[in-house]
Amino acid sequence: MKNNKLIIFDTTLRDGEQSPGAAMTKEEKVRIARQLEKLGVDVIEAGFAAASQGDFEAIRSVAEVIKTSTVCSLARASENDVRRAGEAIKPAVKGRIHTFIATSPIHMENKLRMTPDQVVERAVQAVKWALEYTDDVEFSAEDAVRSDMDFLVRVFDAVIQAGARTINVPDTVGYSIPAQWGERMQQLIARVPNSDKVVWSTHCHNDLGMAVANSLAAVLGGARQVECTINGLGERAGNASLEEIVMAVRTRKDIFDLETGIDTTQIVPTSRLVSSITGYPVQPNKAVVGANAFAHESGIHQDGVLKHRETYEIMRAEDVGWGANKLTLGKLSGRNAFRSRLKELGIELESEELLNGAFARFKDLADKKSEIFDEDLHALVSDEAMEEASEHFKLVYLQASSQTGEIPHATITMSENGQEKTAESNGGGPVDATFKAIETIVDSGAELQLYSVNNITSGTDAQGEVTVRLSKGGRIVNGQGADTDIVVASAKAYLNGLNKLYSKSERAHPQV
Ligand code: KIV
Ligand code: ZN
Numbered sequence: 001m002k003n004n005k006l007i008i009f010d011t012t013l014r015d016g017e018q019s020p021g022a023a024m025t026k027e028e029k030v031r032i033a034r035q036l037e038k039l040g041v042d043v044i045e046a047g048f049a050a051a052s053q054g055d056f057e058a059i060r061s062v063a064e065v066i067k068t069s070t071v072c073s074l075a076r077a078s079e080n081d082v083r084r085a086g087e088a089i090k091p092a093v094k095g096r097i098h099t100f101i102a103t104s105p106i107h108m109e110n111k112l113r114m115t116p117d118q119v120v121e122r123a124v125q126a127v128k129w130a131l132e133y134t135d136d137v138e139f140s141a142e143d144a145v146r147s148d149m150d151f152l153v154r155v156f157d158a159v160i161q162a163g164a165r166t167i168n169v170p171d172t173v174g175y176s177i178p179a180q181w182g183e184r185m186q187q188l189i190a191r192v193p194n195s196d197k198v199v200w201s202t203h204c205h206n207d208l209g210m211a212v213a214n215s216l217a218a219v220l221g222g223a224r225q226v227e228c229t230i231n232g233l234g235e236r237a238g239n240a241s242l243e244e245i246v247m248a249v250r251t252r253k254d255i256f257d258l259e260t261g262i263d264t265t266q267i268v269p270t271s272r273l274v275s276s277i278t279g280y281p282v283q284p285n286k287a288v289v290g291a292n293a294f295a296h297e298s299g300i301h302q303d304g305v306l307k308h309r310e311t312y313e314i315m316r317a318e319d320v321g322w323g324a325n326k327l328t329l330g331k332l333s334g335r336n337a338f339r340s341r342l343k344e345l346g347i348e349l350e351s352e353e354l355l356n357g358a359f360a361r362f363k364d365l366a367d368k369k370s371e372i373f374d375e376d377l378h379a380l381v382s383d384e385a386m387e388e389a390s391e392h393f394k395l396v397y398l399q400a401s402s403q404t405g406e407i408p409h410a411t412i413t414m415s416e417n418g419q420e421k422t423a424e425s426n427g428g429g430p431v432d433a434t435f436k437a438i439e440t441i442v443d444s445g446a447e448l449q450l451y452s453v454n455n456i457t458s459g460t461d462a463q464g465e466v467t468v469r470l471s472k473g474g475r476i477v478n479g480q481g482a483d484t485d486i487v488v489a490s491a492k493a494y495l496n497g498l499n500k501l502y503s504k505s506e507r508a509h510p511q512v
Helices: 026-039 053-065 079-088 105-112 116-131 149-162 178-191 211-220 242-251 264-278 299-307 335-344 352-368 374-389 430-442 486-503
Strands: 007-010 043-048 070-076 095-102 137-142 166-171 199-204 225-228 327-329 393-401 409-416 419-426 447-455 464-472 475-483
Touching (some): 007 199, 007 242, 026 043, 026 264, 053 070, 053 079, 070 079, 070 116, 079 095, 095 105, 095 116, 095 166, 105 116, 116 149, 137 149, 149 166, 149 178, 166 178, 166 211, 166 225, 211 225, 211 242, 225 242, 264 374, 264 475, 327 335, 335 352, 335 374, 352 374, 374 475, 393 486, 409 430, 409 486, 419 430, 430 486, 447 486, 464 486
Parallel strands (some): 043 070, 070 095, 095 137, 166 199, 199 225
Antiparallel strands (some): 409 419, 447 464, 464 475
8 A cells, every 4th residue: 555644753842952042941842842733743852851851841741731743752872861761751642762873984983982783782772672661663873874874774674673663864964965865765665674664764954955855855765754843943054844845745746645744824833933932033035934935026926926826836825824823812802812812822821820921911012012913922922931931030121212313321120039130331222232231230241142133023013023142151042032112122032041041951962
C-alpha cells in the first residue's frame, strides 16, 4: 500500500529554542505547544529534558496538556539523558524519546572521542534504555551528512534491530545540496535491512539556505517525516521552516502526492505567536508568513491579480491564515466574552488572578485603541505572563519627552524586588533616554545587541511590539514589550530582558 502521509515533526521548542536569546519559559512553551496542536503537527519536540530542571518541567507540562500530538524529548545517547527524557514525557498520551549520537569521523574523533564500534554499541544501548519508557523511539545519527555511508547503514541496522521506530537523517551543519540529500535518503532506504519497518525522517539546517530544498529532496527520496520549525527558527541559520515545507507539499501535490495533518489556516497565527514569544521578528519578504508574501506592488501584477487571481498567486492568503485576525472584542466586551475568546485562541490563564489582570489590561487597551484583534490579545497575555513570571524589575511610571530643538529626556520609576526607585536621564531620543534612566538604577553592564519595533496590527493606533536583545557574560536574552506607546513598549521590553538575564538558569546545549 502506498504511504502518502507526511509526518510533521515540529522542533520549535527544542532546536528553535537553540537560537540565541530564544529560550522560553515553561508557560511560553505550553502556549506554543497548544497552538502547535491546533495547527495539527504530529510530533512536538518540547525540549531536551537533561538540559536543565526548567526544561524538564516544561516538557512535563507540555506532556500534561497535549492530547492529540505526540510529545517528544531529545536525549543524548547516555543513560542519564534518556532516563530524564523518559520521566519528562511520562504524563503524555503519546510520548516519544528522540535519542542521538554523532556518526561522522570528525565528531566521533574530536568531540565524542569514541571509536565507531563504541558509537554503535552506545546507540543500541540508548534505544534499549528508551524502550523502557515508550515504544515510540526515534534515533538520529548526528552529522549524517558528513558520515560514511557504510557506517550509517551499520548504525541504522543496529538501532532498528534494537527497536527504534523512526530513523532520522540530519544535515546538522547545513552542508548538503538537494540532489545529494535526496539520493542519500534513497540509498539508505534501499540498503538498510528492514527499512520498510520504520519511518525515515530528515532534519536539515539552513547554513547554505537550502534546508527546505534539502528536506523536500529527502521526501522525494522516501522520507515520510520532516523535522522543522515555525519561521525556520533554530541553531545558527535555523532549521527548515514548517510553513514552507507544508505549503510546498500542498501546492505541488502534483509532485509530492502527500498529505499532512496541518490545518494551514493556523500557520500565520502560529508564526505570529512564536515570533512574539521568542522576539524573533519575521522578515517581510519571508515566504508564506512574511508581511509581503501576498502583497503585489507592481502595477502589472496588481492588474493581473485583479483580473484573475491565479495570474500571480500560487497560494491563497486566507488558506495560510492571513486575514484570520478577526476583529474580536471592543470597549464594551465583558469578562466572559474576553475569557471565551482567549479560550478559542488556545490561551488558558492558570488562575482567576491572572485572568483579572489580563482583563484589566484589555480594558485599558480598549480605551486607547478602538479595534482589538487576536494579535493584541496574544500580546496582552504575553505581557501578563511575563510580569507574573519575572517580578524582579517592574515598570511603575514613565515620562519621556522629545521636542524639536530640545534634548530628549526620560524619568522612570520602577520597582526592584518590590522596592520603588526613580531615575532620569537625557538621551539621543526618548527610547535612548529611557534605557539610560533604567541603567542608572540597574547598572546591569548588559550590551544592547538589537532593538526592533513591529506593529502588531495595522494603523497608527496599533500596539507596537518591541524586542531588545541583551547580552552579558556570554548569555543572550530577548526581551519583549507591547503597548500603544512605543516608548512604554521599549521600557517594558528592556525590563523584560533584564528580568530574563537575572532570573533564567543556564541551559546545557544538546550537541556539546
Ligand atoms: O541538527 C541536529 O543534528 C540535531 C539532532 C539532535 C537531531 O538537532
Ligand atoms: Zn538540529
